[in-house]
Amino acid sequence: MEITGIISALIIGLVIGALGRLVVPGRQRIPIWLTIVIGVVAALIGTGIATLLGVADTAGIDWIELGIQVALAALGVAATAGTYARKK
Incomplete structure (x- = not known):
């Protein structure tokens, strides 16, 4: 995979993860890196x-x-x- 593909995956993951966070009501106390990971995985599975x-x-x-x-x-x-x- 080229570096542009990795950067594209991270940007798409950030956007999808951020939209996912906006859909969920209330405050989510998770770091941004975890939001990106969730977004990348959701984009691939979706x-x-x-x-x-x-x-x-x-x-x-x-x-x-x-x-x-x-x-x-x-x-x-x-x-x-x-x-x-719950972990903290």
Whole structure:
């Protein structure tokens, strides 16, 4: 993987993770690096699910794929925030 691919994955992960955090109500006490990791994982899994559903390749912006990714990121943020808060 080239450095531009890694940087792109981090930027997309940050955006998807941030959108996931915005969807979850309340304050999440998790670090930004964990939000990026959740966003990257949610983006990868969301793309896989969208491909299986046949909605990954559409003309223009893939709103359904983006919705799946943000929903997965929100689930990841909610689950992680709950377990991360209990550890401290």
